[in-house]
Amino acid sequence: MSTLTLYMQYIVNGLTLGAIYSLIALGYTMVYGILKFINFAHGDILMVGAFIGLLIYNGLTGGEAADPGAWTLIAFFIAMIISMIACALLGMLIERIAYKPLRNANRLAPLLSAIGVSFILSNGAAWIFGTQSRRFPYPFNNEPIHIGAITITPHQIVVIVVSVIMMVLLTSFVSKTRMGKAMRAASLDQSTSMLMGINVNRVISLTFAIGSALAAVGGILASFDFRVYPSMGTMTGLKAFVAAVIGGIGNIQGAMIGGVLLGILEAVGAPLLHIPNGMRDTVAFAVLIIVLLVKPDGILGKNEREKV
Amino acid sequence: MRKAIALLLVAFVCLAGVVAGGSGEGGSGDTYKIGFIGPLTGDNANYGIRCSNAARLAIDEINAAGGIDGKQLELIAEDSEGTVDKALASYEKLAYMDEVCAIIGPVFTSPALAVAQRCQEDGIVMVSPSATHKDVTAQPATNPDGLNYVFRTVPSDALQSEVAGHYFYEVLGYRNLASLYAMNDYSQGLALGMKETFEALGGKVVAEETCMVGDKDFRTQLTQIKAANPEAVYIPNYTVEDAQILEQAAQLGLNVRFLSSDGFSDPEIYNLAPDFTDGVIYVGPAQAEASSLLADFQAAYAAAYNGDAPDSFATNSYDAT
Numbered sequence: 103m104s105t106l107t108l109y110m111q112y113i114v115n116g117l118t119l120g121a122i123y124s125l126i127a128l129g130y131t132m133v134y135g136i137l138k139f140i141n142f143a144h145g146d147i148l149m150v151g152a153f154i155g156l157l158i159y160n161g162l163t164g165g166e167a168a169d170p171g172a173w174t175l176i177a178f179f180i181a182m183i184i185s186m187i188a189c190a191l192l193g194m195l196i197e198r199i200a201y202k203p204l205r206n207a208n209r210l211a212p213l214l215s216a217i218g219v220s221f222i223l224s225n226g227a228a229w230i231f232g233t234q235s236r237r238f239p240y241p242f243n244n245e246p247i248h249i250g251a252i253t254i255t256p257h258q259i260v261v262i263v264v265s266v267i268m269m270v271l272l273t274s275f276v277s278k279t280r281m282g283k284a285m286r287a288a289s290l291d292q293s294t295s296m297l298m299g300i301n302v303n304r305v306i307s308l309t310f311a312i313g314s315a316l317a318a319v320g321g322i323l324a325s326f327d328f329r330v331y332p333s334m335g336t337m338t339g340l341k342a343f344v345a346a347v348i349g350g351i352g353n354i355q356g357a358m359i360g361g362v363l364l365g366i367l368e369a370v371g372a373p374l375l376h377i378p379n380g381m382r383d384t385v386a387f388a389v390l391i392i393v394l395l396v397k398p399d400g401i402l403g404k405n406e407r408e409k410v
Numbered sequence: 411m412r413k414a415i416a417l418l419l420v421a422f423v424c425l426a427g428v429v430a431g432g433s434g435e436g437g438s439g440d441t442y443k444i445g446f447i448g449p450l451t452g453d454n455a456n457y458g459i460r461c462s463n464a465a466r467l468a469i470d471e472i473n474a475a476g477g478i479d480g481k482q483l484e485l486i487a488e489d490s491e492g493t494v495d496k497a498l499a500s501y502e503k504l505a506y507m508d509e510v511c512a513i514i515g516p517v518f519t520s521p522a523l524a525v526a527q528r529c530q531e532d533g534i535v536m537v538s539p540s541a542t543h544k545d546v547t548a549q550p551a552t553n554p555d556g557l558n559y560v561f562r563t564v565p566s567d568a569l570q571s572e573v574a575g576h577y578f579y580e581v582l583g584y585r586n587l588a589s590l591y592a593m594n595d596y597s598q599g600l601a602l603g604m605k606e607t608f609e610a611l612g613g614k615v616v617a618e619e620t621c622m623v624g625d626k627d628f629r630t631q632l633t634q635i636k637a638a639n640p641e642a643v644y645i646p647n648y649t650v651e652d653a654q655i656l657e658q659a660a661q662l663g664l665n666v667r668f669l670s671s672d673g674f675s676d677p678e679i680y681n682l683a684p685d686f687t688d689g690v691i692y693v694g695p696a697q698a699e700a701s702s703l704l705a706d707f708q709a710a711y712a713a714a715y716n717g718d719a720p721d722s723f724a725t726n727s728y729d730a731t
Contacts (some may be wrong), residue, residue, distance in 0.1 A: 108633060108634075108637050111629075111633045111662075112629075112630055112633060115627070115629035115630065115633070119627055166684065228451070232451075233451045233452045233455060234452075234455060234678075235650055235682060237681065237682055237684075244661070246660075246661045246662070248663060253661065253663045255661045257661075327626055327654075327658075328626040328627075329626070329650070329654075329682070337624065368627070368630075369627075369629065369630045370630075372630065373630060373634060378593075378619070378620040379619050379620055379630055379631045379634075380592075380593040380620035380621050380622050381620075382630070383622065
C-alpha cells in the first residue's frame with residue numbers, strides 16, 4: 103500500500119468521525135450563538151438519542167437476529183425520527199426547567215446547572231439501562247466496498263450522506279425561513295430582537311429542539327461504531343465542543359468545518375507526526391490550543407473588538 | 411488437592427491478617443471479613459461480577475464446611491469500576507471501616523499495582539485473581555524484597571507473554587507479527603513482553619500500535635497494521651476494545667489471524683462482536699488439567715448463577731479465595 107493510499111484511507115476514516123462531530127458540534131454552537139452559554143448536557147442528549155433509537159429499532163426488528171433488508175431500513179428510519187422528536191422535546195424541557203430560570207443569573211449558574219443535568223442524564227441512563235456497552239445492529243448489509251486499495255463501509259457512506267443532508271437542511275432553514283431569520287436576529291442582539299417583536303423564548307426553545315434532534319442523529323450514527331452506553335456522550339460531546347470552538351463557536355458553518363477538521367486530524371495527526379496512536383487526542387487538543395493562540399475566535403469566528 | 415491448597419491458603423491468609431493487624435483485627439466477633447475489589451459496574455463489569463461470584467461461591471463452601479477455626483467468613487464486595495482511584499477508595503473502606511483481614515482482587519492490573527502498595531504498608535493480605543503485571547507482587551523499585559503480603563493466582567504477564575511469544579513463533583509458526591495494545595499496565599506489559607520473547611526467537615514485530623482505554627475508533631492503527639502486512643495481530647486488551655478492533659479490522663479488509671490474551675476469555679465478547687471472533691486464538695491460563703475440582707467448580711458456579719459459565723478470571727478468583 104503506497105503512502106498516498108494509506109493517507110487517503112486515513113482521510114476517509116477521519117471524514118466519518120468528523121461528520122459525526124459536526125452534527126453534534128452544531129448543537130453547541132447554535133445554543134452558544136444565542137445564549138452565550140455552553141450546554142454541557144448536550145453530549146448526554148446524544149446518549150439518550152442513541153438509547154431511544156436502539157430500543158425502538160430493536161423493538162421493531164428483534165435486534166441482532168433480524169436480517170438486513172427493506173424492513174430493517176424502514177425500522178431504522180422510524181427509530182431515527184422518533185429519537186429526534188424525543189430528543190427535541192427533551193432538549194426543550196431541559197432548557198425550560200434548568201436554564202430558563204437562570205437566564206438573568208450569574209453566567210456561571212447555567213453552566214453549573216448544565217453540568218448537573220449532564221450527570222442526571224448519564225447516571226439516570228446507567229440506572230435504567232445498566233452500564234454495559236450495547237451493540238447497535240447494522241440495518242443494512244455492511245460489507246466493505248473496496249475502491250482500489252481504499253476500503254469504505256456502507257455505514258461510513260450513510261454517516262457522511264446523512265450528515266450532509268442534515269447540514270444542508272439546517273443551513274437553508276436558518277438562511278431562508280422566517281424563524282431562521284428570527285434566530286439570527288436573536289443571536290445578534292436579544293433585547294433588540296425582542297423589541298422588534300420576535301418571541302425570543304420561542305426562538306431559544308426551537309434552538310434547543312433543533313440542536314438536540316441533530317445530537318440524536320449524531321448519537322445514532324456514532325453508536326454503530328462506538329456502541330451505546332451511558333457515558334458515551336462524555337468524550338464525544340467534549341470532542342464536538344472542541345470542534346465547535348475550532349470552527350468558531352456561535353458560527354454554524356464553523357461547527358461543520360471544525361468537526362470535519364477534528365475528525366481528519368485525529369485520524370491523520372499521529373501517523374503524520376510519527377507518534378504513537380495512543381496520543382491522538384493529545385494531537386487533537388494541541389491543535390485546539392494552537393488555533394486559540396493564533397485565532398482566538400476560531401477559524402470562521404468574527405474578530406470583533408470590544409467597544410470601549 | 412487444589413481445594414486443600416485453597417483452604418490452606420485461606421487459613422494462612424487469615425492468620426497473617428490477624429497476626430499483622432494486631433489483636434484480632436479483622437477477626438472480630440464470629441466472622442473473618444474478606445474484602446473483594448473489582449469492576450462490578452461499567453464496561454468491564456463482567457470480569458468483576460464473575461470474580462466476585464466465584465469468590466462468594468468459595469466462601470460459601472468454606473462456611474458450609476465449618477469455616478476456619480470455627481469462624482465463618484464474610485465477603486464484602488466493593489466496586490472499583492476498573493479504575494485506580496475507585497479501587498483505592500474501595501480499599502480504604504474495606505481496610506479502615508470494615509477492617510477486613512484479606513482482600514481478593516483487585517481484578518485489573520493498574521488498580522492492583524496501587525492497592526498492593528497499600529496492603530503491604532497496612533499488613534493486609536491481598537490475593538489478586540487476575541492482575542498479571544509482573545510488578546504487582548514485586549514492585550522492585552520501592553520494595554527490593556518483594557511484597558510479602560501480596561499474592562496472585564494468575565501467572566504474571568512475564569510468564570504469559572513469554573508463553574505467547576514462544577507459542578506464536580514455534581507452534582503457530584509466525585515470523586511477522588503486529589501488535590495493537592492499550593496504554594495501560596496490563597496490555598502494555600503483555601505486548602512488550604511478547605515482543606521481547608518473539609524477537610529473541612528470531613521473529614519480528616513489524617508494526618506496534620497503541621491506543622487508549624476507552625478509544626472507539628481504531629481505523630488509523632489498523633490501516634497502519636494493514637500496510638505493514640503482518641501474518642497475525644496480537645491484541646492483548648480488554649473485551650470492549652478487542653470487540654471494536656475485530657469489527658473494524660474486518661471492515662478495513664484486514665483479514666489476518668488475531669491473537670489475544672486472557673482478557674479475551676470474557677464471554678461478553680460474543681455479544682459485542684458476534685461475527686468477528688471466529689478464528690481468534692488467545693493465550694490464557696490453562697484451565698487446570700481436567701481436575702475433578704474444576705468440574706465441580708464449574709457445575710457449582712453454573713448452578714448458583716443461572717447457567718452462566720465462568721471464565722478464566724472467575725476460575726482464578728475461586729482459587730484465590
